[in-house]
Amino acid sequence: MPSPEIRAIIFDIGRVLIRVNVAHATGGLAEGLSLSPQEIWSALERDPLWKDWQEGRVSPRDWHLHLSKRLGSKLTFEKFVEVWNRALEPKPIHEDGFLEKLAKRYRMAVLSNTDPLHVAHMETTYGFLRLFPVRIYSCRVGASKPDPIIYKAALEACKVRAQEAVYVDDIPAYAQAAERLGMRGIVFETPERLRDSFGRFGIEVT
Numbered sequence: 001m002p003s004p005e006i007r008a009i010i011f012d013i014g015r016v017l018i019r020v021n022v023a024h025a026t027g028g029l030a031e032g033l034s035l036s037p038q039e040i041w042s043a044l045e046r047d048p049l050w051k052d053w054q055e056g057r058v059s060p061r062d063w064h065l066h067l068s069k070r071l072g073s074k075l076t077f078e079k080f081v082e083v084w085n086r087a088l089e090p091k092p093i094h095e096d097g098f099l100e101k102l103a104k105r106y107r108m109a110v111l112s113n114t115d116p117l118h119v120a121h122m123e124t125t126y127g128f129l130r131l132f133p134v135r136i137y138s139c140r141v142g143a144s145k146p147d148p149i150i151y152k153a154a155l156e157a158c159k160v161r162a163q164e165a166v167y168v169d170d171i172p173a174y175a176q177a178a179e180r181l182g183m184r185g186i187v188f189e190t191p192e193r194l195r196d197s198f199g200r201f202g203i204e205v206t
Helices: 022-029 037-046 050-054 060-071 077-087 096-105 116-125 127-131 148-158 172-180 191-200
Strands: 008-011 018-020 088-092 107-112 134-137 165-169 184-187
Touching: 008 148, 022 037, 022 077, 037 050, 037 060, 060 077, 060 116, 077 088, 077 116, 088 116, 096 107, 096 127, 107 148, 134 148, 148 165, 148 172, 165 172, 172 184, 184 191
Parallel strands: 008 107, 008 165, 107 134, 165 184
Antiparallel strands: 018 088
16 A cells, blocks of 8 residues: 655754754853853753743743853843844755745645744744744643654644654654654755655655
8 A cells, every 4th residue: 555645744943944053052151150051051951941941831031030040140131032042043954945845745844842032033033934834833832842742733733644744853763753653754964865865755856
């Protein structure tokens, strides 16, 4: 029995559509502190409120206040927002033309573990997001990858069955989580290899 036709392509954002350099943000957070950017990033990853921040249960101002106390930072909220968003590099990974061709043939969605500050920044900075009518963010869904809830939210918004969708992520475990639901998963490495993977699934990119 042939595989169902692909009707939707769902992309992760960070390191798949947008380059991420956390050192740009942590370097700004470290200004005037005795901590190195690497130590700050390690502290963020282990922070007990990190998941709540990513899943929308902590407001931006409360996150700023929490980190200011934890790190001893004196950044104003406005400066903190600017520094936090430095992690997202302005030049996208893909040419608009590539995404535009896909958008003419497939339902396009983004699915990302992210926070309200990055969402606001991305939606006002990256024009290519206009090609993605479905945008599923962990901070709005209240769940984050690899929880099945967030993948199912994307499928429902795209109005497709799991077997009709491809999911692209740079983290293998997150692509595998999509596969467990019946989607076809692709681990993103480079734009060239992504095109090859699309070709194997019969996705037209020309």
